Structures are given as structure tokens and as C-alpha cells.
Amino acid sequence: MPGWFEGVFCDLGAAWAIARKDMKIYYLKPSILVSSLLFPFVMFLAFAIGRNAPPGTLLPGLLAITLLFSASSIEPVSIPIERRTKTFDRLLAAPVSVQAIVLGSSLSGAIFASAIGVATTAIGLVAFRTGVIHIVALLLGLALTSLCFSMMGTLFAAYRTENVGEVMSLLNLVRLPLLFISGVFIPLASMPAWGQSIALLSPLTYAHDLIEFAFDGTTQFGPVADTAVLVLAIIIFQAVGALLYQRSRE
Amino acid sequence: MDAIEVIGLTKRFGDNVAVNGIGFQVKEGETFGFLGPNGAGKTTTIRMLTGMTGITSGRALIHGHDITRETLAAKRLMGVVSETSNVYDELSAWDNLVFTGRLYHLGKAEIQRSARDLLDTFGLSERRHEPAEGFSKGMKRRLTLAMGLVNNPRVLFLDEPTSGLDVQSRRLIRDVVQDLAQKDVTIFLTTHDIEEANVSCDRVAIINRGTIAAIDAPEKLKQTFESLQSVEVSFDTTRPGLLEALRALPQVNDVRKEGDKFRLYTADPPEVLGSLCVFAKEHNLRPISVTTLGPSLEEVFIRLTGLSVGMKKEAGGTDAGLV
Numbered sequence: 001m002p003g004w005f006e007g008v009f010c011d012l013g014a015a016w017a018i019a020r021k022d023m024k025i026y027y028l029k030p031s032i033l034v035s036s037l038l039f040p041f042v043m044f045l046a047f048a049i050g051r052n053a054p055p056g057t058l059l060p061g062l063l064a065i066t067l068l069f070s071a072s073s074i075e076p077v078s079i080p081i082e083r084r085t086k087t088f089d090r091l092l093a094a095p096v097s098v099q100a101i102v103l104g105s106s107l108s109g110a111i112f113a114s115a116i117g118v119a120t121t122a123i124g125l126v127a128f129r130t131g132v133i134h135i136v137a138l139l140l141g142l143a144l145t146s147l148c149f150s151m152m153g154t155l156f157a158a159y160r161t162e163n164v165g166e167v168m169s170l171l172n173l174v175r176l177p178l179l180f181i182s183g184v185f186i187p188l189a190s191m192p193a194w195g196q197s198i199a200l201l202s203p204l205t206y207a208h209d210l211i212e213f214a215f216d217g218t219t220q221f222g223p224v225a226d227t228a229v230l231v232l233a234i235i236i237f238q239a240v241g242a243l244l245y246q247r248s249r250e
Numbered sequence: 251m252d253a254i255e256v257i258g259l260t261k262r263f264g265d266n267v268a269v270n271g272i273g274f275q276v277k278e279g280e281t282f283g284f285l286g287p288n289g290a291g292k293t294t295t296i297r298m299l300t301g302m303t304g305i306t307s308g309r310a311l312i313h314g315h316d317i318t319r320e321t322l323a324a325k326r327l328m329g330v331v332s333e334t335s336n337v338y339d340e341l342s343a344w345d346n347l348v349f350t351g352r353l354y355h356l357g358k359a360e361i362q363r364s365a366r367d368l369l370d371t372f373g374l375s376e377r378r379h380e381p382a383e384g385f386s387k388g389m390k391r392r393l394t395l396a397m398g399l400v401n402n403p404r405v406l407f408l409d410e411p412t413s414g415l416d417v418q419s420r421r422l423i424r425d426v427v428q429d430l431a432q433k434d435v436t437i438f439l440t441t442h443d444i445e446e447a448n449v450s451c452d453r454v455a456i457i458n459r460g461t462i463a464a465i466d467a468p469e470k471l472k473q474t475f476e477s478l479q480s481v482e483v484s485f486d487t488t489r490p491g492l493l494e495a496l497r498a499l500p501q502v503n504d505v506r507k508e509g510d511k512f513r514l515y516t517a518d519p520p521e522v523l524g525s526l527c528v529f530a531k532e533h534n535l536r537p538i539s540v541t542t543l544g545p546s547l548e549e550v551f552i553r554l555t556g557l558s559v560g561m562k563k564e565a566g567g568t569d570a571g572l573v
Contacts, residue, residue, distance in 0.1 A: 007322070010355045017352035025340045086336035090397075092302040093332075094353035095325035250304035 011100035018104025060212040071113035072153035076167040079157035102241040109150030138214035144230040145207035151237035158244035203233040253436035258308035270460040279434035283451035291460040329403030335390040339383035354401035368396040388419030463554040478545030486536040
């Protein structure tokens, strides 16, 4: 087996081990599961009250927000805690690359958010008596959006602190504005020109567009472009995250 | 080939030089103690050697693998036991070991065999499926050490392994470490417990303010400081001014009162013994006990790190082993 291939194989194995560990410790707690499942319904109420739109049309936006928050909420908490308890040192001392640490930490969030997304979709489809037009686009949307925002959370957790509040404050500085500039609350067409320009920089814009295409076939950029941008965002978050974690140990 | 080779290792944090160009070699199978006061650079050194922290300048090789350039190859050869018992509290002892084995890319069968053996060795088998959060401090420490051994390392880094533990856990860990040393595992041990270093280590390095003050075998280091030999005397009575009077005796470098005893530091104990007899007669004192003592590693440590309060400067002595 060539050396580089063995290296990649070992890194993927280690990343999967980290993801399984995080799932067990952080994601499968009853309190986290219950609050994560309730979150979309709270968001739905916030969404639906005072709006005249049929509830079924709100599902893509609701799903995009659910994926954003479910995927990006745990690692920014768990990594500072692991720094404080020094369990993060175990990852730094092991024969594991920083890429594997970033990927492993993000994978757990992505799997969790995808599962919450599937549950939200299933309940939404039944409750709103609506359907999915493009199932592949929906599955891609769920998986890529979850991984993208999980990596964003892991990236913010690279900020070298043991204080959870510091990371969450920084993350919310980015996460909350994303909701308003990505076409989730306000349709892109209703935004001013400068708002539409900023929206192009947000991965949530493309995630929402892809999910909307899956449900009702309407799209602003096309599913291929949406997928390409989300993949690009994942690659950028992974690369920048690995760089920041590498720097934080120097 | 040396198990650990350190060349001009330096670590800076901004303007602060935490470790300043240190160098040493540790042979395969050697137990090497790394002593120093708080803030001396022990933990920074261990973090650099284990690849947990970057190196500002210099090199560190683990069995010939450069920790900066061949990080993963070097890390595969080592086990690391941190000063803190950094186990995952939410996981069971078994899951902690399995997770560590996966991080070291071991196969399923190898992980399970290693985990079973280590749980037996460290007396944790009966509670292997319980979350570690319910473990005592000693049990967590034993689990931490077990996690450092899952990959059967050739070099084991131990940061204060027995600090603050009960006697039973302390003895168990000490026995396991001595057993590993007999199996040619190289052990790099940092400790505050100088007696532990004295009985466990083939050689010790004393680090102070980021630089190595001395490296040698414990007994050789003790011999380095002839004037740290001492005569301990206890009189039937004590009186004001006795300490100063004893200090004025010929060949006495320093005197310390330790409980009901006086400890007279000297390079020539027989000469001081003679002077003491005359002194006792002149001052109408009756010696209850008199003992001559060699220097302890603790005294060498204190002298080298300058932690002593009021000790006179070393006048003589060889400089063998001093850096």
C-alpha cells in the first residue's frame, strides 16, 4: 500500500473514531435530542405566525435554519470544554493529522444534523401534506448543508479558548446575520441590490435554494451551481479550519 | 540510535523564552527523569517532544524521526500520559481504551486484547463498563496510564504520574513503570517527587528557567556537591544563640534548625564531628544523637534551581554532570 494512501486511510479511520466518540458523548444525550427535535417546531411558529403564506411553502426555509443550527451548535461547545478538561490534548498527541481532527469533529455534527433534518422533513411532509419533487436534490441538500455548517462550527471552535461563551458569541455574530441575508426570511428577489450581492457570499443562500428546488422545483442558481458552491464551502472550511488548528498549537 | 535526541530545543511565547536551547539524549530502555520547579519549562518541553506544541527552533528526534517533519511516524512510537487525568468522563473505561486504540490505528482484535490486558493490569476490569465520571482520582489516573499504553509504545512520556495519589495507586503505577523499564520501554518522566526520580530513574535532568542545570545519574549528582554532606546533631537542651555559635565552627558552611535537631552542612564531616565534641564540652551540652548524612537529590535540586532560602553559595565541589 503506498504511503500516502495508507496515511489517508489512517486519517479517515481516526476521523470516524472521533465522530463516533463525539456522537456518543455529546449528541446522543436525551436533552440534546429532545431540544434539537423541538427546535424546528419553535422556529416554525416564529416563521408562520403573522404570515399569509401557506405553511407548506415555509418548509425549505425551516429546514435550512434547522440544519444550520443543528450542525453548528455542538462542536463550538464541546471543543472548548475538551480543551479545559485536556481531553483535546489526546487528539493532539495521537498520530492523527489536523485534517482528520477537523473532519472527525465535523462529521459527528453533520450526521446528527442530517438525522434531525430527515425527521423535520418527514414530520413537515405529513403535517403540511406536501411532497418532494427532487429526492436526490433533497438528500444532497441535507448532507452538504449539514457538513458545511458543521465544519463552520468546528472552524470557529479553533479559536484558542477554554471558554464556550467566547466561541458562541463569535459564531452567532456570523450565524444570525446569515439568516437575514440568505433568502430564508426575506426572498432574494425582495432584497436591495447590495443585499443580493452579500447573499451570494453566504453558503446558506445556496443550501436554501437547493432545498427549495427539491420541494417545489423553483431555483435561483440551479441545483448544480448550488451543489458546487456548497462543496466549495466545505473544502474552504476544512482547509481554513485545519490551518487554524495547526496554528493554534504553535 | 537514541530513543530521544534533543538538539537546541527552544520555545518562545512572544518575548518570553519558555525553553532555551536545551539538548540531551535518552538511550533506548532508559528511564529519564526531568525535574524542575513550577514554570521551569518541563511541561512545555514534554509538549514539544510529543508534537502537541510547535517548536520555535531546534530539533527533537524520536527513534530518529523528527517530531516536526515526521510527526505522525514519531507519534506512533510514543505513549503520552498527561499531568491531568484526561479521560472522557462520559465514556466507560473500556470505551476510553477502544477510542485511544482507534486513534493509534490499531485493529479491532488488537485493541480488544490490549484493553482487556490493561484493565486487568490496572485493576479496572470489574468496572470496565461504568462511565469514568464515577471513578476515584486513583482509578482515573490508572485509566489515564492504561490509555497511554494501548499502542504498546516504545517511548512513554509520563507527566507527574503519581502526583497526589493514594499509596495503593501510587505503588501500582510505580510497579507498572518499573516493569515497562525492564521491557526496554524508554520512559521520560517529569516529577516533583524527587525521591521518585531518585529510585526510578537511570539519569535525571534538572531544568530551571528554561535551561538544563544538570544531567547525570542521581548518585553522581549527589556526589557533585561535597558541601551538601551534613552532620545532624541533637542536644539535651537548646538555648538562644546556639545556631549562630554552631555556624561559627570551622568547616561548617551552613546550619539549619530542623525540629529539635541542628543540621551542619560541610565538605568535611569528620572534622566537624571533632569540633562538635569540643563545642559541646565548652557549652556544657550533651549530644543525644549525632548522624552524618550524604547529600540528597532534593538538596542537589534545591541548590541547582536556587530555591533555597539563605543557603550559602557552594564554595567547592566538582562540576561533573553540570551543564
